[in-house]
Amino acid sequence: MTSADYPVVVYGANGYTGRLVMEHLRDLSVPFIAAGRNREKLEAACRLVPGIEDAKYEIQVVDNTVEDLTKLLTGRKVVCNTVGPFMRFGPPVVEAALRAGVHYLDTSGEQHWVLRLREEYGKDFAKTGLALIPSTACMYGLSEIGARYCLETPGVDSLDMTEVAQAVPTVASAQTILDAVRYSSSYLQDNELVRYPGIETSDIVTPSNRVLKASNWGGTSNPIWFAQDGRVRNCKMSVAMWNQELYKKELELERAYKVQFQWIPDEQLYGILDVMATAITPGTPPRERRQVHRSIDVCVGSGNNVMVKSTMIATGGYFTTGLLQAYAARRLISETPRKVGFASPSEVFGHRELMGSLQSYGYAAIKVEPLV
Numbered sequence: 433m434t435s436a437d438y439p440v441v442v443y444g445a446n447g448y449t450g451r452l453v454m455e456h457l458r459d460l461s462v463p464f465i466a467a468g469r470n471r472e473k474l475e476a477a478c479r480l481v482p483g484i485e486d487a488k489y490e491i492q493v494v495d496n497t498v499e500d501l502t503k504l505l506t507g508r509k510v511v512c513n514t515v516g517p518f519m520r521f522g523p524p525v526v527e528a529a530l531r532a533g534v535h536y537l538d539t540s541g542e543q544h545w546v547l548r549l550r551e552e553y554g555k556d557f558a559k560t561g562l563a564l565i566p567s568t569a570c571m572y573g574l575s576e577i578g579a580r581y582c583l584e585t586p587g588v589d590s591l592d593m594t595e596v597a598q599a600v601p602t603v604a605s606a607q608t609i610l611d612a613v614r615y616s617s618s619y620l621q622d623n624e625l626v627r628y629p630g631i632e633t634s635d636i637v638t639p640s641n642r643v644l645k646a647s648n649w650g651g652t653s654n655p656i657w658f659a660q661d662g663r664v665r666n667c668k669m670s671v672a673m674w675n676q677e678l679y680k681k682e683l684e685l686e687r688a689y690k691v692q693f694q695w696i697p698d699e700q701l702y703g704i705l706d707v708m709a710t711a712i713t714p715g716t717p718p719r720e721r722r723q724v725h726r727s728i729d730v731c732v733g734s735g736n737n738v739m740v741k742s743t744m745i746a747t748g749g750y751f752t753t754g755l756l757q758a759y760a761a762r763r764l765i766s767e768t769p770r771k772v773g774f775a776s777p778s779e780v781f782g783h784r785e786l787m788g789s790l791q792s793y794g795y796a797a798i799k800v801e802p803l804v
């Protein structure tokens with residue numbers, strides 16, 4: 433077998449998300465490499481993937497270094513990077529993707545990481561004809577789709593976005609949420625990215641008229657994506673968890689970071705943050721339940737004399753992430769991407785096509801209605 437026989441590499445394949453990416457790749461008949469740092473864990477994880485019996489795949493052990501990853505990626509077409517928090521572990525993977533000449537997808541939801549990709553790697557990926565697409569995931573691939581439906585109405589220049597989610601964070605997700613408190617984040621106001629002074633909380637009303645406390649949740653990827661869309665002047669997003677303890681934990685950690693942690697060197701701080709993350713999620717949670725883990729994304733798009741609203745209901749944030757990664761990888765192995773360099777999932781694959789793929793799996797439905 434040559435590397436061309438396995439065009440897609442799932443990095444972090446034994447993780448909760450990696451397993452779901454493999455499940456959907458197998459379903460879409462895409463051969464893949466299951467890569468990670470521990471063979472036993474990779475073998476055990478692969479055994480748990482439904483349908484793995486007829487998947488075409490190979491396991492490869494790799495260190496999180498540019499050299500090792502470049503060797504692994506050379507000759508392939510796409511890497512699906514699921515190893516987060518991305519500020520900690522992402523840089524060697526992007527660098528290796530660039531050196532090996534493969535398209536890069538990840539599951540990040542961290543605005544500071546998305547910005548770093550845009551600033552540090554966007555131009556180099558564009559020069560080599562490669563796509564660099566972070567957040568090819570539930571957060572914020574789904575909300576972006578809803579926003580782009582609103583933008584189909586001419587005159588819409590402002591996107592007010594909310595999400596309500598019921599999720600069990602995995603180990604790395606809990607670490608990622610806590611890591612994010614250390615970085616500043618922004619929203620788009622009148623064409624400029626404006627920094628939040630800290631965590632901003634607000635009350636949002638769900639479609640069923642519940643009032644929930646939301647936060648800016650690290651800023652989200654949407655303001656960064658829409659900052660490069662000439663139609664959009666304003667974009668802001670708030671996220672509320674049905675588990676209303678989570679935003680309180682975010683606020684507590686922000687306070688602790690400001691008074692205690694900000695002077696601690698990274699290597700020690702990560703240890704402290706990881707202990708705190710364990711308090712949220714002690715181990716790998718069981719497979720998501722599609723009857724329980726649902727999200728609602730609402731976007732109100734407005735302009736001087738137009739107003740339109742999209743409401744998307746979705747199930748299984750990790751399932752949808754697995755599908756979005758696999759669908760994107762399948763497209764990238766057989767197409768020239770519509771956009772190269774730093775790009776959002778909808779810019780490269782089309783919001784209607786992404787919605788179609790989610791609908792075909794019964795993962796999401798959307799309603800778009802003019803309000804004015």
Ligand SMILES: NC(=O)c1ccc[n+]([C@@H]2O[C@H](COP(=O)([O-])OP(=O)(O)OC[C@H]3O[C@@H](n4cnc5c(N)ncnc54)[C@H](OP(=O)(O)O)[C@@H]3O)[C@@H](O)[C@H]2O)c1
Binds near residue numbers: 443468469567569753
């Ligand atoms: N935006 C979204 O909607 C969304 C959705 C899903 C996931 N995510 C993000 O995706 C990331 C992964 O989530 P997950 O649910 O798959 O978490 P997980 O189950 O904890 O898996 C993490 C994976 O990363 C690997 N890893 C951790 N540290 C590593 C290191 N130093 N070197 C190499 N590999 C390392 C782990 O390998 P070991 O087992 O060997 O440690 C494991 O394969 C998180 O950042 C999460 O926030 C985002």
